[in-house]
Every structure is written in C-alpha cells, then in structure tokens.
Amino acid sequence: MRDILLIALYAFLGAAGAGLLGAAVLHLLRRRSIAVSLTVMTAVAVSAMLAGTLAVAQAMFLSAHDLSVVTLVVGMAAVVSLVTALLLGRRVVVSTRQLALAARRFGDGGTFTPPPSDAVPAELAALSGELAATAERLAASRERERALEASRRELVAWISHDLRTPLAGLRAMSEALEDGVVRDTARYHRQIRTEVDRLNSMVGDLFELSRIHAGALTLQTARMSVYDLVGEVLDGANPLAREHGVHLVGERVDPVPVEVDGREMTRVLANLLVNAIRHTPADGTVAVAAEQRAASVVLSVTDGCGGIPAEDLPRVFDTGWRGTAARTPPAGAGLGLAIVRGIVEAHAGRAEVRNVPGGCRFEVTLPAAPAQTRPAPA
Numbered sequence: 001m002r003d004i005l006l007i008a009l010y011a012f013l014g015a016a017g018a019g020l021l022g023a024a025v026l027h028l029l030r031r032r033s034i035a036v037s038l039t040v041m042t043a044v045a046v047s048a049m050l051a052g053t054l055a056v057a058q059a060m061f062l063s064a065h066d067l068s069v070v071t072l073v074v075g076m077a078a079v080v081s082l083v084t085a086l087l088l089g090r091r092v093v094v095s096t097r098q099l100a101l102a103a104r105r106f107g108d109g110g111t112f113t114p115p116p117s118d119a120v121p122a123e124l125a126a127l128s129g130e131l132a133a134t135a136e137r138l139a140a141s142r143e144r145e146r147a148l149e150a151s152r153r154e155l156v157a158w159i160s161h162d163l164r165t166p167l168a169g170l171r172a173m174s175e176a177l178e179d180g181v182v183r184d185t186a187r188y189h190r191q192i193r194t195e196v197d198r199l200n201s202m203v204g205d206l207f208e209l210s211r212i213h214a215g216a217l218t219l220q221t222a223r224m225s226v227y228d229l230v231g232e233v234l235d236g237a238n239p240l241a242r243e244h245g246v247h248l249v250g251e252r253v254d255p256v257p258v259e260v261d262g263r264e265m266t267r268v269l270a271n272l273l274v275n276a277i278r279h280t281p282a283d284g285t286v287a288v289a290a291e292q293r294a295a296s297v298v299l300s301v302t303d304g305c306g307g308i309p310a311e312d313l314p315r316v317f318d319t320g321w322r323g324t325a326a327r328t329p330p331a332g333a334g335l336g337l338a339i340v341r342g343i344v345e346a347h348a349g350r351a352e353v354r355n356v357p358g359g360c361r362f363e364v365t366l367p368a369a370p371a372q373t374r375p376a377p378a
Contacts, residue, residue: 019048038089039082046078095124103131151319162202166195205335208267209319212342219261219346223369226290226297227255229262233269234288240274245282248273256292257369264343269299271336272362276303280359296349297366304359316353317341340364 022044102113112135173192176182211217230253241248258265269288276286284304291298308316319338337351340362344351349366 016048017051019044022047038092039086042081042084043078046074046081092124099124099128099131102128155319159202159206163199166199170195202335205339208339209335209342212339212346217264217342217346219264221259221261221347223257223259224262225255226258226299227253229258229260229265230269230288230290230299233266233273236270237273237277241277241286244277244280246277246280247283247285248277249285249287250289251287252289252291254291256290256297258297258366259369260347260366265347268340268343268364269301271340272301272364275336276301276305276362279303279305292368295368297368299364299366300361302356302359302361306359307355308353308360310355313353313355317351 022040025040025044105112112132170192173182173188177185177188182188208217230250234248234250238248273286273288280286280303286304287300287302289300289302317337317340319335341351344364344366347366349364352363352365353360354363355361
C-alpha cells in the first residue's frame, strides 16, 4: 500500500510540473488561434503522462525495459492526439471564420446567411442561430424605420402644402383689405377667421401628435360610463351631421364603465365621427355602438363611405394617410386617425378598421374598468 501511495505521489508531482508549464504556455498564447490552444492542451495531457511516468521511473519503480515500452506507447498516443487536436482545431477555426464573415457581411448592410449547421460545432451553431434571429429583428426594425421616414417625408410635404394654401388666401385677403378694394369687408373677415381656425386646428393636431410620438402624453384617467361619453360626443357632432345631411344613430350603447381620460377619449370619438360624417354621402347613416366583450369594452363607428381598398387598410392609421380618390378628405392633414391610434394605445387599447357592407367600421377596444368593491357595513 505504501508503494502505491509513493507511485501516485511521484506521478502527481511529475504531471503537476508538466501542467504548470502548460498553463504558462497557454497564458502566453492566449491571444492565438483556438487550434493552437487545442494543440497545447493535447501536448500538456501527453506531457503530464510522460512526466509522471519518468518521475516514477526515476524513483526506481520501473525497470529500463518497462520505461522504454511506456515511453513508446505514450509517444504514439501523443502523435495521434496531436493530429486529432490539429484537425479539430482547424475545423473550429474554419467554422469561426465562416461565422465571422457572415456577421461582417450583415454588418455592412447585407443579409445574414448562417453557415450550415452540420459544419459547425453545437456552440457555434447556437451562436449562429442567435445571430440569425437578431438579423431578422434588425431587418424588421430597418423596414419600420424606412416606413417611418417615408411617412415623415410625406407628412412634411402634405403639411407644407396644407399650410401654404390658407396662408396664401390670408395674404391675398389681407392685401385686398389693405388696398381698400373690398366692398363686403365682413365676408372677408369671416373668411379670415375660418382660415385661422383651420390653421389652428392643424397646429393643434401636430402638437398632439408630437406629444404622442415623444411619449409625453399624460393621461388623467377617471371612471366614467361609456353611455355618457358617447352621448356627449354625439351631441357635439350633430351640427356637422345636419350640415352634411347624415343621420347619426347611437345603437347598442351599453352603460358599461371604463377608466379613461375623458378629454382625450372624447377627442378619439370626435375624430372618428367627423371622419365618418365627411365620407358618408347625404342621407347616409353613421352608427355608433358600445358593448362589453369579456374583459374589454368595444366602441365602434360605422359609416357609409363605400369601403376602403384592401391594400389601404393597413395604412389607415398611418401619419399623414389620406386615402385614395374614394376617400379624399375635403380638409385636414391626415393626422386625425394617427392621433386616434396614439391615444387609444396610450390607454392600453387598440384601434382597428375593417370593411362592412356599404362602408367601414372603426373599432376602439379598451380594457374594462375593474369592478368596484363596496365596503363592508360597520
């Protein structure tokens, strides 16, 4: 037993010396290729075995013949191990270079094409999969950024045109009044007031939209009945409906409670109603409904516009969208529906639109207000 312990001690000391030397070499070569590190590790393993054997032999536990036999076996094992390490290291290096090249191409603005999964180790294959998923998310983000940039350019162009038109009219009317060539000055004053109100509405919409996009829209929510909210908006839209000869109908308006910012949600419904009235022909009907579905409250406005082309439905709530010839608005900068979506999403809801027979239906889905608990009697 004592001899076995001594053999183990000498073998450990010899192997430890080779291991320490190998660790120092690995530290010096830590910035080199992984193939070099694998080769060094293999050499360290073989050297540790050989050093332990030599230490045992020096302690007279092995004969010269046994030492030569063990040394020959260790040498053959070292050759095979080094060749295997070199092949494995080369495979890892090639796979790493392919992955780095694919990542570089993607970084230069191209697409990410991962190396074949059967040609790379499992760890690199997992890294390649993560890079591919990241590439898809970045591509989607770039597409959204391009769409937003195009929308901003369109908005700037449209707003510039819409502002230039009333400003030109105001300048012409003010010059006419200044030159004293106007007989009916009261009519000009009324027209100037109308154009100023129009400009003020555009600027207000732009300010509201900028607050939404900047995340600066502060909501002051309170519990209220949908019935009261819809009734107030219908009363405000009645004069415009009579002017256009459109019938307003409030059907299936359930008195369900919601927790919303009354001012902002009134603006949402007013925008939807004004939009529906302007695009519904005379003698048409605009219907407003509200109902509870599970844990949500759905407000809907249905018009008689004739429908929206299917290819335009995804763009209805985009900033600056004004529709096709079938839905060309007589006024406005195409900001109303974008404001609707922004306010609704700020309430943790969603705004949607779909075609129905004879027109389209805008739906606003909001979370239902939690049930109130009555205090227990004393």
